[in-house]
Amino acid sequence: MSKSEEASQRPDTPHYENATGGWGSLKGVSRILADQKPTFGAFRTLMRQNKPGGHMCTSCAWTKPAQPHLFEFCENGAKATIWDLTRERCTPDFFAEHSLTELRGLSDHELEKTGRLTHPMRYDATSDRYVETTWEEAFEGIGAKLKELDPGATVFYMSGKASLETAYLYALFARLYGHNNLPDSSNMCHETTSVGLKRVIGVSVGTCVLSDFDHCDLILFFGQNTGTNSPRFLHTLKAAKERGCKIVTFNPIRERGLVEFADPQNPAQMTVRPATRISDIYLQVRPGGDIAVLAGLCKRVLELDAERGSTILDRAFIAEHTTGLDELEARLREVSWEEIERESGLRRDELNEVAGIYATSKNVIGIYGMGLTQHVRGWLNLAMLVNLLLLRGNIGREGAGISPVRGHSNVQGQRTVGITEKPENVPNDKLRELFGFEPPQEEGRSTVDLVEGLLDGSVRGLVSMGGNLARAIPDRARAEGAWRGLELNVQIATKLNRSHLLPGRATWLLPCLVRAEEDMQATGPQAVTMEDSLSMIHGSLGRRQPASPHLRSEVAIVAGIAKATLPPNPRVKWDEWTGDYGLIRDLIEATYPDKFKDFNGRLFTPGGFHRGNAAREREWKTESGRAQFTAPEALTALGAPPEGQEITLITLRSNDQFNTTIYSFSDRLRGLSGPRDILLINPEEMERRGLSEGQVVTLECAVDDGAERVVRGLRVVPYDLPDACVAAYYPEANPLIPVSYRDELSKTPAYKGVPVRIRTDEAGA
Known part of the structure; x- marks a missing residue:
């Protein structure tokens, strides 16, 4: 039986028998509705979600079509909006009743279920409680502490949900203050994209737009779980399949979203018609084996070209546009097929079949996610995918290209407008001209630099714009104690989470609006903008009544802190910018004129407006001025080959999860439910290691650097995985990820390929 004919999941392990979408998706949304009990206005918000002039979802970064469906939201997008618009409130009374010590005993899910934060709060160490404060007192207190601190010892972190307007002001504030310490969530997921793609094709983002999927003949998927992380993408894939496009998937786990999909908006498919089969071929590659897979595909394509008289490669494109072939x-x-099979975990005939399909497909798109980026050699994963695409000219023309799928809704856009630790990526000449100051030139701290700074004490102040940083970072357990050493800890958030329970000497918790809520400022309701995975810019207008009259927008909070911290500058007009976000967009256009021409005029363009992409136009801004072929020095993306009893850990997100937010304890699309402290492993690997189903074990990190990293109390669950690997949930498994174990070029933590040992002694019992 070929891989394309196999059942979607081995029947002797937990699995979900139905298609992604369908009635299961509707039931999943209904469960969150019953749990959160949002206001009736949430339904109107969902009907406007991801539509021109409406509210842009805060979940994934998948693009928004110019002609939307009636319901242009997916299961996870609906969950995110419902979660934001809950009726529950976390008020000063709640904090008066609970010390932070008590709250640390709650799970992440329980913390967020307390509801929306309603008032600015200050930590009182004497009572170990947050106490109500005013915005004026908060801004004054934070500004005073920032003035005391060395700017180089402070970090301004940003999660991927904040708008372009907020991100631009936040970056400006940091540089006026005196540092480039501007890490964001991209550092933990797609920084490898920013660094790796720029190295080989000269741009830091993907090259595709939505219309390319109307013209592609083959889509290659690597390490991306569409069904959970970006379900609206499934409509695009369904349409491609229906017109004859082939899809081949490489992933260690057989994810249901890339197996089959039943469109919830299609009455026939919800009743009598069968689900759409998504992947024609689905190959379960060994973690870290994608380099070997791509080496095998490239090797076979080159062989076919030689066998067929140089008719396979796009020789004209290669000669004009590339170097290094x-x-x-x-x-x-030099690479043998035996090496390729060993490192990939796949057979030669399987790779030959895919190479044959590639060699006869005119237009090919390469899709990838964090399964490629979060490795020690993640950059080489991307370079190898680019190699394959370049062989047949599949970058820089309609229906072809490379397309990373981002997670957070605006994480790509924040980098576009200045959230970066790298001063060479910032138009400092424009900042000098516009604001009359000398921007700092020292390279700032990335997220892993922030973690290292917490551990060694060199980071003394932190301002965190959203997210749950304390849970998301590698070496989480080691870092948690270090948070107490901060002189300043400012958390800007919508709901309570673990990061808020690790106070420094001076700590504030500041509540902000969510994107679906009306942002009323001096000139009226304000729109904000974001950039999606396909480099399209979208306007978003919230209309729901804010959860509390005491909330402020992220823009207003940034401006308030900045105004209290910095000396007056007649060119820096925090109050005017807060009153009219159109003025901020004018600044973005003035700073980045090539990307944001007529920004305000194009704010609500249906489908967004494209900010441009040099590689899409076959303009290569690389060191050589050409697209770069890369010879792989290794065939594995893992940091070191397994030895002895070591096994490779990959971390996963569940179906009812967005980043560190856990909506429920259901992982429906994997056939799993209940407590998240589980360890997935295939039955043969269980037998080899003497493990039994339900046994409780300990995982121990096998990176030897003198630090102990363990996660205890994991229950063994047999699952359909390749040999020599295990899987556990993120962020629960993050204590096992060393901050030093990261991509060689981008510093992205290697969440998808860490060597661990399974202990069955008393510590694991």
Whole structure:
């Protein structure tokens, strides 16, 4: 039986038998509705979600079509909006009743279920409680502490949900203050994209737009779980399949979203018609084995070209636009098929079949997610995918390209408008001209630099714009104690989470609006903008009544802190910018004129407006001025080969989860439910290691650097995985990820390929 004919999941392990979408998706949304009991206005918000002039979802970063469906939201997008618009409130009375010590005994899910934060709060160490304060007192107190601190010892972190307007002001504030310490959630997921793609094709983002999916003949998926992380993408894939496009998937886990999909908006498919089969071929690659997979595909394509008289490769494109093919060919001649099979975990005939399909497909798109980026050699994963696409000219023309799928709704856009630790990526000449100051030139701290700074004490102040940073970072358990050493800890948030329970010497918890809520300022309701995975810019207008009259917008909070911290500058007009976000967009256009021409005029363009992409136009802003073929020095993305009893850990998100937010304890699309402290492993690997179903074990990190990293109390669950690997949930498994175990170029933590040991002694019992 070929891989394309196999059942979607081995029947002797937990699995979900139905298609992604369908009635299961509707039931999943209904369960969250019953749990959160949002206001009736939440339904009107969902009807406007991801539509021109409406509210842009705060969940994934998948693009928004110019001609939306009646319901242009997915299961997870609905959950995110419902979660934001809950009726529950976390008020000063709640904090008066509970010390932070008590609250640390709650789970992440229980903390967020307390509801929306309603008032600015200050931590009182004497009572170990948050106490109500005023915005004026908060801004004055935070500003005073920032003035005391060395700017180089402070960090301004940003999660991926904040708008372009907020991000621009936040970055400006940091540089006026005197540092480039501007890490964001991209550092933990797609920084490898920013660094890796820029190295080989000269841009830090993907090259595709939505219309390319109307013209592609083949889509190659690597390490991306569409069904859970970006379900609206499934409509695009369904349409591509229905017109004859083939889809081939490489992923360690057989994710249901890339197996089959039943469109909830299609009455026939919800009743009598069968679900759409998404992947024609689904190959379960070994974690870290994608380099070997791509080496095998490239090797076979080169062989086919030689066998068929140089009719496979796009020789004209290669000659005009690329460099390095000779070195790649020489390296691949050295690589044996035995090595490729060993490192990939796949058979030669399987890779040959895919290579044959690629060689006869005119237009090909390469899709990838964090399964490629979160490795020690994640950058080489991307370079190898680019190699394959370049062989047949599949970058820079309609229906073809490389397309990373981002997670947070605006994480890509924040980098576009200045959230970066790298001063060379900032138009400092424009900042000098516009604001009359000298921007700092020292490289700032990334997220892993922030963690290292917490551990060694060099970071003394933190301002965190959203997210749950304390849970998301690698080396989480080691870092938690270090938070107490901060002189200043400012958390800007919508709901209570673990990061808020690790106070420094001076700590504030500041509540902000969510994107669906009306943002009323001096000139009236304000729109904000974000950039999606396909580099399209969208306007968003919230209309729901704010959860509390005491909430402020992220823009107003940034401006308030900045005004209290910085000396007056006649060119820096915090109050005017807060009153009219159109003025901020004018500044963005003035700073980035090529990307944001007529920004305010194009704010609500249906489908968004494209900010441009040089590689899409076959303009290569690389060191050589050409697209770069890369000869792989290794065939594995893992940091070191397994030895002895080591096994590779990959971390996962569940179906009812967005980043660190846990909506419920159901992982429906994997056939799992209940407590999240589980360890997935295939039955044969269980037998080899003497494990039994339900046994409780300990995982121990096998990176030897003198630090102990363990997660105890994991229950063994047999699951359909490749040999020599285990899987556990993120963020619960984050204590096992060393901050030093990261991509060689981008510093992205290697969440998808860490060596661990399974202990069955008393510590694991």
